[in-house]
Amino acid sequence: MLVNQINEDQYDQAGQKDRDYVWHHMLQHQPFEQKDPMVIVEGKGMRLKDATGKEYLDAVSGGVWTVNVGYGRESIARAVYEQLVKMCYFANTAGNIPAADFAEKLLEKMPGMGRVYFSNSGSEANEKVFKMVRQLAHLKHGGKKNKIIFRERDYHGTTLGALSATGQFERKNQYGPFVEGFVEFPHCCCYRCAFGKEYGSCDIDCAQALESKILEEGPDTVGALILEPITAGGGVIPPVAEYFPIIQEICRKYDVILHLDEVVCGLGRTGKWFGYQHYDVKPDAITMAKGIASGYAAISCTVTTEDMFTQFKADPSDRMHYFRDISTYAGCTAGPAAALENLRIIKEENLLQNAKDTGDYLMDQLLDLKEKHQIIGDVRGKGLFAGFELVKDRESKTPVEEAVPIKIAAECLNQGVMISRTNRSFPLYNNTIVLSPALICGKDEIDEIISAIDKALELST
Secondary structure, eight states: OOOOOSOHHHHHHHHHHHHHHOOOTTOOOGGGGTSOOOOEEEEEBTEEEETTSOEEEESSIIIIIOOTTOBOOHHHHHHHHHHHHHOOBOOTTSOOHHHHHHHHHHHHTSTTOOEEEEESSHHHHHHHHHHHHHHHHHHHHTTOOOEEEEETTOOOOSSHHHHHTOOOHHHHTTSOSOOTTEEEEOOOOGGGOTTSOOTTSSOOHHHHHHHHHHHHHOTTTEEEEEEOSSBOTTTOBOOOTTHHHHHHHHHHHTTOEEEEEOTTTTTTTTSSSSGGGGSSOOOSEEEEOGGGTTTSSOOEEEEEOHHHHHTTOOOTTOTTSSOOOOOGGGGBTHHHHHHHHHHHHHHHTTHHHHHHHHHHHHHHHHHHHHHHOTTEEEEEESSSOEEEEEBSOTTTTOBOOTHHHHHHHHHHHHTTEEOEEOOSOOSSOOOEEEEOOOTTOOHHHHHHHHHHHHHHHHHHO
């Protein structure tokens, strides 16, 4: 049982205060006229408690793939407290010790990368690369090589720039017009091949399509490509092994910056420090947030090669040649202080290996569920990051309506297990159940998660 650290009056009043004053993310509030929203009040390990006293096993690391080392880590809280008392903030035009220390230790995990630019969210981290690409277009290409190619089904953030680079229709719907110069190319989901082919008898057309898109747009206009190493909210889609070498070769051929968005995969989620490290690829820019500090403080990083950084160095008399950008809370020391301790925990507790081993066990259990339940059409994932598609029948692969995974997730919640799903992203393919338990997860927790899903599938289908 979790320890009650909040007085009962706060518990009793939490729901009403929330209903009266808070505007939630991603929720229609009309139902709250009749009932209170869920209010989470405590967490320890992988367990949460809400204001009514009900406990849950969290299989989604804080709802959005963030709390990688679990709840209640006193050492992270102490590290943040001690740093804030000593020196809380100064704009990142000056340095600070935790930021410098974290940048050093982070780059040790990323051979070939050279510099770390701090900000405070994944969306913002991606925006930094977009601005770098646009500025380099002016510095080197007369402003022309400014287009950014993105992939169908990938998600890169909530700002207008990041949404412009997002390949999910329902995430973008009603928020246009979008930023010019962002161009989409096909996804890499073998189960729903955009080219009607099967892996093993194709030419990895999903990767080759990048060259076609560059030629269509004009190689002198394309400055960068942004990809998730593993598509996350778009359905948990790992690419085949041949995918990234082809992508990289095309980028090098046409002098296109390769930008990988590690906001979800980064810091151990897939069993390696970063998702791209499963593949033979050397990116020019890598962005990350979420698991960097496991949600204990706000921090994101835009990491580039030294070569990319050097292109912004020039004679100081050239007033426009440096990267003229700022992020206010990049100067807050809480983020790197938390990130340093988070990094230590992952390393000393061997959580990368645990993510791999427990992730293999999770995949085996999901494949067993697939054998039992015909509604499961495909199981995908890597490490403690997995998903399975729900279909009306396996032969046609017709996706179920979004109401089905909603019902399954609700039934799991009734059993005290929190799972996730593709959420209002596509007109048709909001049919994937998503699991991303903390890196501390063990086989017992996996069994509990699988048992809840198994029962929910029986009750809901």
